[in-house]
Amino acid sequence: MGYTTPHLPKGRQRLARLVSGAGDVIGVDDAVRLLDLDRPAAAKLLARWSAQGWLRRVGRGAYVPVTLDTLDSPHVLDDPWVLVPSLFAPGYVGGRTAAEYWDLTEQMFNDIVVITSQSVRRKSHRHHGAVFTVKHVAPERIFGTKTLWRGRSKVLVSDLERTIVDLLDDPALGGGIQHVADCLAEFLKRKDRNDARLVEYADRLGNGAVFKRLGYLVETIEGTARLADECRARLTAGYAKLDPALDCPRYVARWRIRIPGY
Numbered sequence: 001m002g003y004t005t006p007h008l009p010k011g012r013q014r015l016a017r018l019v020s021g022a023g024d025v026i027g028v029d030d031a032v033r034l035l036d037l038d039r040p041a042a043a044k045l046l047a048r049w050s051a052q053g054w055l056r057r058v059g060r061g062a063y064v065p066v067t068l069d070t071l072d073s074p075h076v077l078d079d080p081w082v083l084v085p086s087l088f089a090p091g092y093v094g095g096r097t098a099a100e101y102w103d104l105t106e107q108m109f110n111d112i113v114v115i116t117s118q119s120v121r122r123k124s125h126r127h128h129g130a131v132f133t134v135k136h137v138a139p140e141r142i143f144g145t146k147t148l149w150r151g152r153s154k155v156l157v158s159d160l161e162r163t164i165v166d167l168l169d170d171p172a173l174g175g176g177i178q179h180v181a182d183c184l185a186e187f188l189k190r191k192d193r194n195d196a197r198l199v200e201y202a203d204r205l206g207n208g209a210v211f212k213r214l215g216y217l218v219e220t221i222e223g224t225a226r227l228a229d230e231c232r233a234r235l236t237a238g239y240a241k242l243d244p245a246l247d248c249p250r251y252v253a254r255w256r257i258r259i260p261g262y
Contacts, residue, residue, distance in 0.1 A: 011106035015054060019065045026055065026063045052108055080130030082153040084114055087127060088134065091116025092145045092156035095133075095173030098163040104183040113173055115158070115166065117142055135173065144201050160187065161198040168202070168210045177243035181217050188221060199230050208236030216242065216255040231255075 014035055022030035031042035046063055049055045055063040084093055095113030099105050111124075111131040117139040125132045144162030148155050158166055164187050167174035174180040187193055202210045215231030218224040241248045241258050248258035 009100045010103045011100065011108055014106075015049060015108070026065070028061045049108075053110060054108060079150055080112055080127070080132075081148075081150045081155050083127055083130065084112070084132075084155050085153060087125070087132070088114045088116040088118055088120075090139065090142050091118060091134075092142065092158055094158040094163060094166050095135075095170075096167075096175050096179070098158045099167065099174060099183045101157055102160050102163055104163065104186045105179065107175070107179065109175070115142075115173075133173075135170065141205065143204065144197075160190070160192070161194055161201050164198060165201045165205055165210060168213045169205060169207050171213075171243045172245055176245065177213075180213075184214075184217055185221070188218070188224060195227050195230075199227070203234070208234070208238075209240035211235060212240045212255050212257045213242060216252060216257050216259070219255075 018026060018031060018034050021034040026046070028039055028042045028046060031037055031046055032039055035042065035045070037045065043061065046055060046061075047057075050057050050063055054066055056066050057063055081093060084091065091114050093101070093112060094115040096105070096107075096109050097111075097113040100108060111133045113133050113135070115135050115137055117137055120134045120136050123134055125134060144159050144165070145156040146159045148157055164184060167180040167183060171177045171180045174183060202214070211231040211234045215228050215235075218231070219228045235256055237256075239251065239256050239258050242260065246260050249261045250259045251257075252259055
């Protein structure tokens with residue numbers, strides 16, 4: 001039987017399986033054997049995990065785990081999600097953290113994104129060794145969540161569609177527009193997605209930039225014509241940036257959006 005842990009996202013399950021099945025030093029051959037990858041894909045995955053801080057490169061094609069003790073521990077303080085209700089209620093786990101939970105990405109981030117209506121003075125908080133990136137929203141924007149049990153704690157996480165809407169509303173929560181686009185592409189492959197709910201949530205959020213970004217990103221993807229039409233019908237006046245963090249000198253009139261110059 002393979003190494004699986006239901007509460008871990010797919011990317012972390014793979015990392016945990018690799019660390020559990022390999023020796024003290026992890027090589028490309030271990031990833032090929034344990035994760036059923038070819039050598040180029042295995043080497044690329046190990047390099048990415050090293051860049052993200054989960055593995056440390058100790059030689060050519062050789063790595064050691066950096067956070068072995070945090071991969072799959074049942075202890076309360078090793079699951080920082082359990083701190084969210086007490087620290088940030090009313091609020092929920094969202095953004096790139098929720099994208100990882102819903103298997104929209106295999107990227108792993110060292111922070112936990114929390115969206116809360118609680119007044120917060122700082123965007124970054126550290127508690128019990130965990131880093132929380134926090135965004136304040138109005139109370140009426142706390143919707144579209146799912147309740148999870150983490151240990152003995154009830155924690156809210158944005159549901160699949162709300163996760164996508166939040167990423168489009170604030171691409172910084174997704175680590176930038178390229179990663180947001182990748183998450184959206186994964187969402188569109190899923191049979192359990194609900195496009196009507198996605199549009200409903202975007203309407204309820206009330207940020208016209210969401211429809212501009214969504215329409216621009218989906219218009220070239222097969223099978224999304226109806227979703228693109230829904231976005232087009234909701235275009236508001238003025239231009240929005242595809243990613244507010246980037247210089248966006250080019251204009252795309254049909255979506256009233258400004259995009260980077262590359």
